Amino acid sequence: MVTGGAGFIGSHIVDRLIREGCEVVVVDDLSSGSIDNLHGSEGSTLEFVKGDICDEEIVSEALRDIDVVFHAAAIVSVQRSMSDPGFVNRVNVQGTSTLLRRAAEAGVRRFVFSSSAAVYGKTVTLPVSEDAPLKPISPYGEGKRQAERLCLESSRDSGPAMAILRYFNVYGPRSSSGEYSGVIRKFAERLCARRPLVVYGDGTQVRDFVNVVDVVSANVFAATTRGGVGGVFNVGSGRCTTINELAELETQLMLGSGERARLEHMPARAGDIQGSCADISHIENVLGFRPGVTLEKGLAVYLDAEFRTLRA
Numbered sequence: 001m002v003t004g005g006a007g008f009i010g011s012h013i014v015d016r017l018i019r020e021g022c023e024v025v026v027v028d029d030l031s032s033g034s035i036d037n038l039h040g041s042e043g044s045t046l047e048f049v050k051g052d053i054c055d056e057e058i059v060s061e062a063l064r065d066i067d068v069v070f071h072a073a074a075i076v077s078v079q080r081s082m083s084d085p086g087f088v089n090r091v092n093v094q095g096t097s098t099l100l101r102r103a104a105e106a107g108v109r110r111f112v113f114s115s116s117a118a119v120y121g122k123t124v125t126l127p128v129s130e131d132a133p134l135k136p137i138s139p140y141g142e143g144k145r146q147a148e149r150l151c152l153e154s155s156r157d158s159g160p161a162m163a164i165l166r167y168f169n170v171y172g173p174r175s176s177s178g179e180y181s182g183v184i185r186k187f188a189e190r191l192c193a194r195r196p197l198v199v200y201g202d203g204t205q206v207r208d209f210v211n212v213v214d215v216v217s218a219n220v221f222a223a224t225t226r227g228g229v230g231g232v233f234n235v236g237s238g239r240c241t242t243i244n245e246l247a248e249l250e251t252q253l254m255l256g257s258g259e260r261a262r263l264e265h266m267p268a269r270a271g272d273i274q275g276s277c278a279d280i281s282h283i284e285n286v287l288g289f290r291p292g293v294t295l296e297k298g299l300a301v302y303l304d305a306e307f308r309t310l311r312a
C-alpha cells in the first residue's frame with residue numbers, strides 16, 4: 001500500500017513498485033494529488049482507493065493482504081500548518097495513528113514512514129545527523145515529530161517493523177504546483193514568465209535538494225533490507241546548496257549559460273529554517289543507499305520534462 005500514492009513522491013514509489021512486479025494499492029483522497037500521476041501504471045496490478053487515511057473503515061478494508069505500507073500521505077505545507085494547525089494535525093498525526101493501529105491489526109510486516117527534515121527545526125550544526133535534537137519550529141514539523149514517535153511506539157507494541165525516512169528538499173517531475181510548491185518549481189515558473197526570482201531573506205540559507213529517484217530508492221532499501229528495521233534515516237543528497245546558488249543554476253539551465261539570476265528579495269518567512277543539510281552517512285552505512293543523481297543532472301532532466309513547452 002502506498003498512502004498518498006497519487007501525490008508527487010508517492011506516485012514515483014508506485015511506479016517503481018509496479019516496475020518491480022508488485023501488486024499495489026493506493027489510498028489517496030486526491031486533496032493535493034492527482035489521478036493523472038498514476039496514468040503510467042494503467043493496466044498494471046494497481047488498485048486505487050479514493051479515501052481519507054483518517055477513515056477507519058476505508059483504511060481497514062484497503063489493508064487486507066497488504067505486506068508493506070509506504071505512508072506518504074500528508075498535508076505537506078508548512079505555511080498551511082501555521083494558518084490551520086488543527087487540520088494539518090488531524091491528517092498528519094491522527095491519520096498516521098489510525099493507519100498504524102489498523103496496519104497492526106491487519107498483520108502488515110513493514111511500514112515505511114515519510115517524515116521530514118522539518119523535525120530538526122533550527123539546527124546549529126550542519127550537516128545534521130539523526131541524533132541531533134528535535135526542535136521543530138512549525139506545527140508541520142511538530143506533527144511529523146509526533147507521528148515518528150507513534151510509529152516507533154507501534155513497532156515496539158508488536159506493530160509492523162518500522163523505518164522512518166526524514167526527507168530533505170525533494171524535487172523532480174510531478175512535484176506539487178500552486179501556492180505551496182517548492183522553491184525549484186517556483187523559480188522555474190518565474191523564469192518562464194521572465195520575471196525576477198523571489199528570494200525570502202538574503203538567499204544564503206542552505207538546503208539539501210534530493211532527487212525523487214533517490215528518495216524512491218531509499219524507500220525500497222528501507223522496506224527490503226534488514227538494516228531498515230527500527231531505523232531512522234536522513235534522506236538527502238548530502239550536499240548543501242544556497243538559495244542564491246540554486247537561482248543561478250536554474251537560470252543558466254533555463255535561459256542559457258551566460259545568464260545571471262535576477263532576484264527580488266522579500267522578508268524571511270516565519271517557519272522557514274535558515275540551514276538544512278543532511279548528514280547521510282547513517283543511511284549509506286546501514287542501508288547501502290547512495291544518492292545517484294547530481295543536482296545539475298536532476299534539475300536539467302526535471303526542467304526539460306516539465307517546462308519545455310513553457311520555455312518554447
Ligand SMILES: NC(=O)c1ccc[n+]([C@@H]2O[C@H](COP(=O)([O-])OP(=O)(O)OC[C@H]3O[C@@H](n4cnc5c(N)ncnc54)[C@H](O)[C@@H]3O)[C@@H](O)[C@H]2O)c1
Nearest residue numbers: 004006007008009028029031032033052053073074167170
Ligand atoms: N516534497 C518534499 O520535499 C518533502 C520533504 C519532506 C517530507 N515530505 C513528505 O513526503 C510525503 C509526500 O509528500 P509530497 O511532496 O509527495 O506531497 P503531495 O502533496 O504531492 O502528496 C501527498 C499526497 O497525500 C494525499 N493526501 C493528503 N491528505 C490525505 C488524506 N487525509 N487521506 C489520503 N490522502 C491524503 C494528497 O492528495 C497527495 O496525493 C509527505 O508525507 C510529506 O510530508 C515531502
